Amino acid sequence: MDFQFSKRVPNLNNDVVGEILKVAGDPDIISFAGGLPAPELFPVKQMQKAANEVFEHDGQDALQYTASIGNPKLRSLVKNRMQTHKHISCDVNNVCITTGSEQSIDLIAKMMVNPGDVVLVEKPTYLCALDVFRSYGAKIIGVDMDDDGMKVDTLADTLEKYPEAKLIYTIPNFQNPTGRTMPANRREKVANLASQYDVIVMEDDPYGEIRYSGKAINPIKHFDPDGHVIYMSTFSKILAPGMRLGWIVADKKFVDMFVVMKQSADLHSDNLSQYIIARFMEENDLDAHIQKIRDVYYSRASMMIKEIDEQFPKGVKHSNPEGGMFIWVEVPGNINTMDLFNTCVEHNVAFVPGEPFYPDDVIPGTFRVNFSNMNDNQIHEGIRRMAVAIDEMMNK
Ligand SMILES: Cc1ncc(COP(=O)(O)O)c(C=O)c1O
Incomplete structure (x- = not known):
């Protein structure tokens, strides 16, 4: 049967990333393609204990429907953390729990974007956010970056050109994909x-807490003079993505409308997970847990950078992230990174080519590698295989 899908539905024949991840999922391949946290760092035992206690003490409430805005205890814990760790001035009415940052992006876009509305994004940026903006018919305009993220002078020029722009989407910490x-x-x-x-x-x-070197920087929301900034984060990288919980911090008027939109999306985020994470946070030292993640990612990122510096051909550049999960690599000489991907797959190693991260004119020769989910041996061997493939492509 031929389904008459809406214009929002993407063309499956164009699912380049899906195809890449399918290939990269082959167990023989060392994959730097995904963006998965290290599963050995999930606090399984502590989470199990918290879950058992929730069933014992709050079982009926935790299995019941709850308010769309989220569990009051979890919202209060998030609010405290936003004040102490992010220096955001807020109260509990500014916090709404979401089904991960992906839902936050989707609902905010749904609330703000009519077809044809202008959305400004970093160039390159998180490709699933691009998919969301496209699905609402946004006119997406890329703003150039340098090693310090989005160029604000260019942003100012772009706003001058598109004063009607509805949204600026930015990932200020350890950006995905560039780090x-x-x-x-x-x-x-x-x-x-x-x-x-x-x-x-x-x-x-999503990555701000995973800073393993340098000094923490206050978020844009900290500088927000009058409620124009919506801050979004998630438990996915600091606890467990499978629990699907994140949050927004925004002006109360915005939160009130966000909650109405959330009602029609999913009524509320998983109540049981909210109870469990709240209990986990009360019983455990979340900062100590995050420090363990930072230590492991620091070691993996340092190892990957060392291997890239030692093994990749001369002229290849890379970002030097101070946190997060990704390194951005730039290969000289107009190399098509889709072709490089295919050559790498022949050598049993994978990454994500740069193309899908660009909203408009693609800069050739760029790609993203992930280090959080690979051990030292895999990093060493994977980068060695990539070096051989890049060398082959550069000398073709
Ligand atoms: C920049 C960015 N935003 C949002 C998300 C989605 O996170 P969540 O698991 O909270 O939905 C990701 C996930 O990788 C991401 O990299």
Whole structure:
């Protein structure tokens, strides 16, 4: 049967990333393609204990429907963390629990974007966010980056050209895919530009807590003069993505409308998971747990960078992330990274080519590698295989 799907439904024949991840899933392949946290760091035992206690003490409530805005205890714990760790001025009414940041992105886009509306994004950016904006018919405009993230002068010029822009989507910490971080002066400028042009900033911060070197930088939301910034984060990278919980911090008026939109999306996020994470946070030292993640990722990132520096051909450049899960690599000489991907697969190693991360004109020769989910041997051997493949392509 021929289904008459809406215009929102993407063309499956164009699912390049799905195809890449399918190939990269072959067990013989060392895959730097995915973006998975290290599963050995999931706090399984502590989570099991928290879950048992929830069933024992709050079983009936935890299995019941709950408020769309989220579990009051979890919202309060998140609010405290936002104040102490992120220096965001907020109260519990500014916090809504979501079904991960992916839902936050989707609902905010649904609330703000009519077909043809302009959305500004970093170039390159998180490809699933691009898919969301496309699904609502946004006109997506890429803003150039440098090693310090989105160029704010270019952002200002772009806003001058598109003063009607509805959204600025940015990932200021250890950006996906580049691993780059925006310094404080740029963050403050973004907040002020948003106010000046009356445009909403979606500050997507799934990786901010996974800083393993350098000094923490206050979020854009910290500088928000008047409610134009929506801060989003998630338990996916600091606890467990399978529990599918994240949150937004925003102006109360925005949160009130967000909650109405969330009702029609899923009524509320998984109540049982909310109870369990709240209990986990009360009983455990979340900072100590995050420190373990930082230590492991630091070691893996350092190892991968060392291997890239030692093994990749001369002229190859890479980002130097201070946290997060990704390194961005730039190969000289107009190399098509889809072709490089195919050559790498022949050598049993995989990554994600740069193309799908670009909203518009693709910069050739770029790709993303993930280090969080691979052990030292896999990193050493995988980078060795990639080096051989890159060498082959560069000398073709
Ligand atoms: C930049 C960015 N935003 C959002 C998400 C989605 O996270 P969540 O698991 O909270 O839905 C990811 C996941 O990798 C991401 O990299």
